[in-house]
Amino acid sequence: MKATTPRSGTRRVATVVTALAATVALGAGCVGGGGQAPEETSTKGAVSKDTKGTVRLLMEGVPDSDIVKELVPEFTKEYPGIKVEIQTLTYDQIRDKLVASFQAPKPTYDLVVVDNPWMYDFAKAGFLEPLEGRVDNTDGYAYDDFAEPLRSINEVDGHTYGVPFYNYALGLVYRKDLFAAEGIEPPKTLTELQAAAAKLTTAKRAGIAMQPQRGYKVFEEWGNFLFAEGGRIHDNSGNVTLDTPEGRKALSAYIAMYEKSAPKNSLNWAFDEAQRAVSSDKAAMMVSYNWMLPALNKKGSGKFAGEFGLAPFPGGHQVLGSWSWSIPANSATSDASWAFVSWLTSKQGEKQRVLAGGAPVRTSVLSDAEVREQGGAEYYDTVRELLENSSPLSEGANGEEMIQAVGTELNSAVAGKKSPAAALKAADDEAKKIRDE
Amino acid sequence: MSFRYRMLLPLVALFLAVVGYPLVNSFYLSLTDYKITDRANLSVVGGRQYVDALTDQGFWGAFGNTAVFVLVAVTVELVVGLALALALQRQRRLRNLTRGLLLAPMFVTPIAVGLLFRFLLNSQLGVVPAVLGSLGVSYDFFGSGKALLTIALIDAWQWTPFMVLLLLAGLESLPSAPFEAARVDGASAWYTFRRVTLPMLRPVVAVAVLIRGLDALKVFEYVYATTRGGPGTETQTLQYYVYQTGIQFFRMGEASAMGYLVLAVVLVAVIVLFLRIDRQRAA
Secondary structure (H helix, E strand, C coil), X not given: CCCCCHHHHHHHHHHHHHHHHHHHHHHHCXXXXXXXXXXXXXXXCCCCCCXXXXXXXXXXCCHHHHHHHHHHHHHHHHCCCEXXXXXXECHHHHHHHHHHHHHCCCCCCCEEEXXXXXXXXXXXXXXXXXXXXXXXXXXXXXXXXXXXXXXXXXXXXXXXXXXXXXXXXXEEEEEHHHHHXXXXXXXXXXXXXXXXXXXXXXXXXXXXXXXXXXXXXXXHHHHHHHHHCCCCCECCXXXXXXCCHHHHHHHHHHHHHHHHXXXXXXXXXXXXXXXHHHHCCCECEEEEECCHHHHHHCCCCCCCCCCEEEECCCCCCEEECEEXXXXXXXXXXXXXXXXXXXXXXXXXXXXXXXXXXXCCCXXXXXXXXXXXXXXXXXXXXXXXXXXXXXXXCCCCCCHHHHHHHHHHHHXXXXXXXXXXXXXXXXXXXXXXXXXXX | CCHHHHHHHHHHHHHHHHHHHHHHHHHHHHCECCCCCCHHHCCECCCHHHHHHHCCHHHHHHHHHHHHHHHHHHXXXXXXXXXXXXXXXXXXXXXXXXXXXXHHHHHCCHHHHHHHHHHHCCCCCCHHHHHHHHCCCCCCCCCCCCHHHHHHHHHHHHHHHHHHHHHHHHHHXXXXXXXXXXXXXXXXXXXXXXXXXXXXXXXXXXXXXXXHHHHHCCCCHHHHHHCCCCCCCXXXXXXXXXXXXXXXXXXXXXXXXXXXXXXXXXXXXXXHHHHHHHHHHHC
């Protein structure tokens, strides 16, 4: 092989250096311009029916978004001048798209849906329009009708930055036939839950499908255990309180149940896997979102459709998630956006959405005769119970980071890499540091 | 300006726009506390972000995971790749077909490969656990102590063909005289491989390992598609950590500083290796 001269060697090194610099620099992140929008509160309530404009809307690709799409023609009948264009993406993609649109001089979206851990940061950053003026001046809107825990997620520094779209309150989904066969009732305490899971565990079926995946999932599930033990994620002043006797007890109970009653090799399981296990007779219970129940029980959805029941989580206080409608501060058609949101989230709009299969957020819809007739009174009573007594994973700044940090420590404990005490101490320290940043 | 310099202008312009601007801008960001959700209070903090990154356990944990990943993945790729290249060199029939099939994994986008293996290895749906299960073996591919190895093997599945391609080209360009001499002297196949083939192939091996090593350092998609850095922080690699810090947690300044630190380490490694290769060639 031909030997290279020092000169060509140097040139080659220079080439590689340049190429690498380019590659890493592109990965290191380049950030564009765009101005911080001023925070303005519009007092405009009901929007005139002859308003014109196109509302570009970004949503997550989930069944609730499909329901909204189906309702758009109804809205357009009332507001013929407003066109609603809905784009759907996966959960992982939407936040990045939203942040880019919020900062652009010409936004990509005029109306958005915001997940609860993002609300505080987006509001503080000036990305969203305060809505209390619009809410107060829209006749018959009845904002107090939305479940209180959902409303409080959208309140930042005394302003309302979103109105609830649908809820993610967790409950215990269980197989009624298996419970009846064993003669057991839905558990009221963690001890009863552990006993039920152990009793229902057979060679072919796990007692409970758990979701210890790092990040959101394990935190969401463990949060319910924490509440059941009488602990809280935040104290009354909003400070994180994870490293407590209740927290340690809850984590030990969680790990014990995972080891004894969860499917083997499920350390990385999340929602999909647990759902599949329960619907295919591989597990008898799971902690899941309340609105999963109609889907599991829908005729033709599986062999065990109709056999699933929903109960509040033992202890009666559950972890809550929510999505809310928000209008970006740089929205090109904020009035038309409010027209659509206020129409869809009005008492009547909410009823239509829930009848089509959406997850309820207004208290009035839970007692509506037509809704109860269709979905089952027992189910809506349980949902009301869940919504009334629930708390989100995150309150305050840097929610996403706090959830990831705590969820990583919890997952380490379930994986046996850290003791519950060490994991909670680290989780507590990190969460406090992240909050203060 | 002479004609030949004018001819260079389009390249220089493109280079400045595509490489220069991001490079300079991200360096500037690395000296500030830039946060996407708090742009009004931007202040220049000098080298603080670098100190923070260097004293951050998470960063060093990710560094260690990445190093183990690169080491395992590239070693497997080299050993398997070399074995396949030697076998292919001797193949007489259907050579093009075999080579074409063997190279196929390289042309699939890494995120698709990650998702593919996420389902293949899924304990409920996956064909691999199902087959193992029928043999009475229970193995959690994404369990504690195993997930990083699984991800390294996914990388090996996709990129061993690349190694084969380079090594095969190297093998086929070797002069035949030393091999004939070895045969005449009665050297065994293993002795010939060890004392004739490997020493002559060394420059190609070095380049192949370098290119694959640098590429493997950028591992992100497999982690994103399968474990999201878990269990615990076992599969949290550098790129995933930088992504989380900058994009997920909005701290662009800190992420830029981490990016530059990775760049510094990689540059030192590349320069040292290239100088050594050049010295060996010259010798």
